[in-house]
Every structure is written in C-alpha cells, then in structure tokens.
Amino acid sequence: MAQKPAIPKGTRDFGPNVMARRDYIFNTIKEVFKLYGFEPIETPAMENLSTLTGKYGDEGDKLLFRILNSGDFLSNINDAEKQSFETLGPRISEKGLRYDLTVPFARFVVQYRNEISFPFKRYQIQPVWRADRPQKGRYREFYQCDVDVVGSDALINEAELVQLVDEVFKRLKIKVVTKINNRKVLAGLAEYIGQPEALIDITVAIDKLDKIGIDQVNAELREKGLSDKAVELLQPVLFMEGSTTEKLTMLEKLIGHLDIGAKGIAELRQLFDYLRIMDISMPVELDLTLARGLNYYTGAIFEVKAAEVPMGSICGGGRYDNLTGVFGMPDMSGVGISFGADRIYDVMQSLELFPEKAMQSTQIIFLNFGEKEMTYCLPFLQKIREKGLSAEIFPDAAKIKKQLRYADQKQIQIVVMAGESEMDAGQFTIKQMQTGEQITVAAQSLIEKLAERLKA
RNA sequence: GUGGUCGUAGCUCAGUUGGUUAGAGCAUCAGAUUGUGGUUCUGAGGGUCGCGGGUUCGAAUCCCGUCUUCCACCCCA
Numbered sequence: 087m088a089q090k091p092a093i094p095k096g097t098r099d100f101g102p103n104v105m106a107r108r109d110y111i112f113n114t115i116k117e118v119f120k121l122y123g124f125e126p127i128e129t130p131a132m133e134n135l136s137t138l139t140g141k142y143g144d145e146g147d148k149l150l151f152r153i154l155n156s157g158d159f160l161s162n163i164n165d166a167e168k169q170s171f172e173t174l175g176p177r178i179s180e181k182g183l184r185y186d187l188t189v190p191f192a193r194f195v196v197q198y199r200n201e202i203s204f205p206f207k208r209y210q211i212q213p214v215w216r217a218d219r220p221q222k223g224r225y226r227e228f229y230q231c232d233v234d235v236v237g238s239d240a241l242i243n244e245a246e247l248v249q250l251v252d253e254v255f256k257r258l259k260i261k262v263v264t265k266i267n268n269r270k271v272l273a274g275l276a277e278y279i280g281q282p283e284a285l286i287d288i289t290v291a292i293d294k295l296d297k298i299g300i301d302q303v304n305a306e307l308r309e310k311g312l313s314d315k316a317v318e319l320l321q322p323v324l325f326m327e328g329s330t331t332e333k334l335t336m337l338e339k340l341i342g343h344l345d346i347g348a349k350g351i352a353e354l355r356q357l358f359d360y361l362r363i364m365d366i367s368m369p370v371e372l373d374l375t376l377a378r379g380l381n382y383y384t385g386a387i388f389e390v391k392a393a394e395v396p397m398g399s400i401c402g403g404g405r406y407d408n409l410t411g412v413f414g415m416p417d418m419s420g421v422g423i424s425f426g427a428d429r430i431y432d433v434m435q436s437l438e439l440f441p442e443k444a445m446q447s448t449q450i451i452f453l454n455f456g457e458k459e460m461t462y463c464l465p466f467l468q469k470i471r472e473k474g475l476s477a478e479i480f481p482d483a484a485k486i487k488k489q490l491r492y493a494d495q496k497q498i499q500i501v502v503m504a505g506e507s508e509m510d511a512g513q514f515t516i517k518q519m520q521t522g523e524q525i526t527v528a529a530q531s532l533i534e535k536l537a538e539r540l541k542a
Numbered sequence: 543g544u545g546g547u548c549g550u551a552g553c554u555c556a557g558u559u560g561g562u563u564a565g566a567g568c569a570u571c572a573g574a575u576u577g578u579g580g581u582u583c584u585g586a587g588g589g590u591c592g593c594g595g596g597u598u599c600g601a602a603u604c605c606c607g608u609c610u611u612c613c614a615c616c617c618c619a
Contacts, residue, residue: 145616145618222612401619453578494580517578524578
C-alpha cells in the first residue's frame with residue numbers, strides 16, 4: 087500500500103470519462119469566446135517570482151508555489167542570509183508557478199506591446215497553482231478560463247462580457263445569477279462614511295454578508311477600525327432593496343456628490359442600459375455587497391453563481407485600470423472575467439447536465455475474428471475514418487464475448503462483424519448495441535449504412 | 543498559515559472491552575457458452591489494516607509522530 091504511487095495533495099488525475107466532460111465544458115467556453123472575437127494565448131506554467139510577488143497582496147504571496155533553483159543553490163549563501171526566510175527565499179528561489187492568468191497576461195501585454203494591436207481581446211485556458219489548503223471544490227492545481235479586453239475604456243466591453251457569460255451558461259444549460267457592482271461606488275461609500283483608507287477592509291468584510299450575516303460583518307468592520315458612526319452610515323447600503331434603478335437613485339443621494347461615487351454610479355447606469363438592449367436571459371442584479379477580494383479591480387466587478395446549487399462563485403471578474411502599470415506600462419485599462427471550470431464541472435455533475443452525446447468516444451468498432459478477417463476489414467476501417475466517423479478495430483482475436491463487452495463498456499454504438507461467411511459473400515454484419523438489432527449488408531454499401539445509422 | 547477530522551482489497555464499507563489464518567458487496571479476471579454484450583451461475587486473484595516509531599505475551603484496535611482526506615477560519619475558482 088505504501089509503495090502505491092500517489093499524486094500531491096490538492097491535485098487530481100482525470101480519467102477518460104472525466105476528460106470527456108471537461109472537454110465539453112472547455113469546448114463550449116472556447117466556442118463562445120471565439121464567437122465574440124477573442125483569440126487564444128498561452129503563457130508558461132512558471133514565471134519569475136518578481137512578476138508574481140506583490141500582485142495578490144500578502145495572502146496571495148503566501149500562496150505562491152515557489153520553485154527551488156537548480157544546482158547547489160546553498161553554496162554561495164552566507165550564514166546571515168540563512169537566518170530568515172525573507173533573506174534566504176530570494177536567494178534559493180527565483181521562479182514560481184503562476185497563481186492566476188491575469189498577471190501573466192499583463193506581463194504578456196507589456197512585453198509584446200509593440201506587436202499587439204489594441205484593443206487586445208484574448209482568452210486563455212490553462213491551469214494555475216495555489217499553495218492553499220485544499221477543500222472540496224478547492225484545489226492546488228485548477229484550470230481557469232480567462233477572457234480579457236485590454237486597451238479600451240469603453241463600457242461596452244463590460245456589457246459584452248456579461249452577454250458572453252449569458253451565452254456560455256445558456257449553452258451549458260446552467261441557470262445562473264450574475265451580480266454586478268462597481269469599485270468606484272465602494273470607494274465612494276468609504277469616503278462617504280469618512281474612512282476612505284479603509285476601502286479594502288470594508289470590501290473584504292461586506293463581501294461576507296450573505297455568508298456570516300450582518301452582525302458578524304459589523305463586528306469585523308469595527309475590529310478593522312471603523313468608527314461606530316461609520317458602521318452606522320453603512321447599514322442602509324447593506325440593506326438596500328429594490329430594482330437596479332431604485333438602488334442607483336438611492337446611491338445617488340448618498341454618494342452622488344462625491345467625484346468617485348458619481349463616476350461609479352454613471353458607469354453602472356451605462357452598463358445596465360447596455361444590458362437592457364442586449365436581451366440577456368439570465369438575471370443580472372446590482373449587488374452593493376459584492377466586493378471580490380482582488381484589489382486590482384477599479385471599476386465594474388462581476389460574480390456569477392449557479393442558481394440551483396449551493397456553491398461558491400463559478401465565474402467572476404472586473405475592470406482593472408492599471409494592471410500593466412506595475413510592469414511599467416501605465417494607462418492600459420482592461421476588463422475581464424474568469425470561468426472556474428472545476429466548479430462548473432461540479433455544478434453540472436450534480437444537476438446531471440452533461441449531454442449523452444458529449445460522452446461518446448468511439449462510434450464504430452470492428453470485431454476481430456482473426457488475421458484474415460482483420461485484413462478484410464482494414465481498408466473499410468480507413469474509409470470510415472476518412473468520412474470523419476471515429477472507428478477502431480479490436481486488436482486481438484479475443485473471444486467475441488469479451489470484444490462485445492469492451493464495446494458495451496466503451497458505449498460504442500455500432501459493432502461491425504465479418505467472419506468467414508461474411509467474407510465469402512462480400513458482406514458485413516452491423517449490430518446496433520443499444521437495440522441489439524443486427525443486419526447484414528454488402529461491403530460496398532457498408533459506409534453508407536453506418537452513416538445512416540449514426541445519424542438516427 | 544490556525545484549529546479540528548478521517549485513513550482497512552481497485553471502489554463502498556464491516557471488524558466485539560486489544561486475542562489464532564482480517565471479512566462482505568461491487569469491480570476485475572477465468573469458466574458455464576470454440577460468432578454475440580449490458581441478466582444469471584461457478585471459481586480465482588487481490589490487503590505487512592496510510593507510513594514510521596512506541597506500549598504489550600499479543601495491535602487493524604491503545605499512545606506519539608508523519609503523510610493524506612474532509613471541515614471551519616484565512617483567502618479564493
């Protein structure tokens with residue numbers, strides 16, 4: 087048992103069944119991305135630590151997987167440097183695994199600024215790694231599917247992303263609710279209650295509202311140094327009800343006189359105006375308690391949750407005005423969202439939303455009756471593949487029972503048999519596994535008959 | 543990173559207050575059926591009980607450590 091191989095904590099293997107489902111999700115997402123004019127890029131699994139550190143806050147830095155330098159990395163290090171992780175760390179590790187796709191993308195944009203024509207619309211589907219403690223639905227290696235537009239301030243980008251989200255989940259048949267907020271509004275609120283410096287603490291706290299309740303949120307706000315008066319002023323916002331228009335009107339009264347607040351409100355108004363004429367089929371709500379942890383967001387923020395399954399957000403994103411600034415390229419605004427493929431998988435699995443069709447692998451299998459019979463089949467096998475039908479031949483002349491069992495378990499729809507009698511008559515026997523129905527056809531009409539049967 | 547929790551066959555789990563050779567179902571493989579699957583029947587293989595150490599005449603069972611699982615924080619997809 088102990089000798090049995092294993093994989094690291096928080097990582098997973100994906101067998102053929104799971105892969106068929108994962109591919110279904112990825113392919114659906116990719117199709118929609120392309121439909122909206124996004125192009126794929128890929129970046130390396132590892133980045134220089136200088137690229138990654140400091141972009142995700144202190145918490146994020148702790149969750150970076152660091153890669154030990156190669157060779158005898160301790161030989162040139164003096165004892166003083168060995169005393170603490172702060173000094174030793176940079177000496178023995180210069181690379182780390184990417185933590186998300188957004189920061190590598192920012193690096194990519196800056197690095198290839200002269201080759202990219204803006205606005206740049208890219209999508210990226212790759213694994214990311216976090217040294218988090220795993221739990222259900224939280225892994226140390228997981229895939230993100232990011233779409234971003236950089237180099238355009240226009241709010242139509244936000245609106246189109248919401249539309250894209252709608253399309254993806256419509257295709258996957260997942261009922262979702264999308265929540266939208268704006269960091270400028272949150273900043274306005276922080277200013278309104280007289281503690282603009284507490285913006286981050288406020289967002290982190292109120293983000294937990296639906297999870298821990300109002301009392302706990304208020305307790306946390308006080309703990310973070312908010313005055314009683316400030317907490318008091320915040321209450322009406324946390325409980326704001328009504329339509330989006332009504333909420334915006336109320337907000338206007340509270341923070342409309344503040345520069346940043348007015349800007350945030352105007353952005354939200356514009357965005358919701360666009361959405362109204364876009365015929366979005368999922369519910370889209372303005373949620374003032376939506377904050378999202380990532381601190382680089384500066385405008386709109388989005389979060390998408392499955393309506394029928396309790397699960398964290400399955401998709402989220404926002405506008406970041408200065409992500410490339412840290413890499414020396416200021417004034418490059420971007421907006422993007424990320425789909426959490428693993429959670430989408432879990433949602434679809436629990437609602438049994440994976441279509442039968444997506445699970446099929448091989449469509450046709452030739453049974454193997456022996457060497458002679460196999461050579462009789464081989465030319466037809468090739469022709470079938472040329473037609474775009476997936477087909478295989480059982481490689482060994484095993485017992486028919488075993489071969490059929492193989493076909494059955496692999497959910498192959500059609501079995502083609504040719505033994506001595508069929509060979510002599512220039513025929514094939516076609517068996518449909520689901521019904522057990524069997525017909526014998528002339529060799530020259532085999533492909534036609536197969537195609538017919540598979541269409542039905 | 544903090545606190546807790548779990549670990550017995552490929553999978554799901556039994557296993558008495560520590561007591562001989564650790565069991566079942568499912569799965570796998572073989573046979574009943576030398577050209578017909580998903581049902582049935584028969585049989586077989588597969589475990590140093592997560593790993594390491596300790597207590598004991600004796601440990602799957604008790605203790606310590608470690609790894610893993612899951613959970614609550616933190617944070618997040």
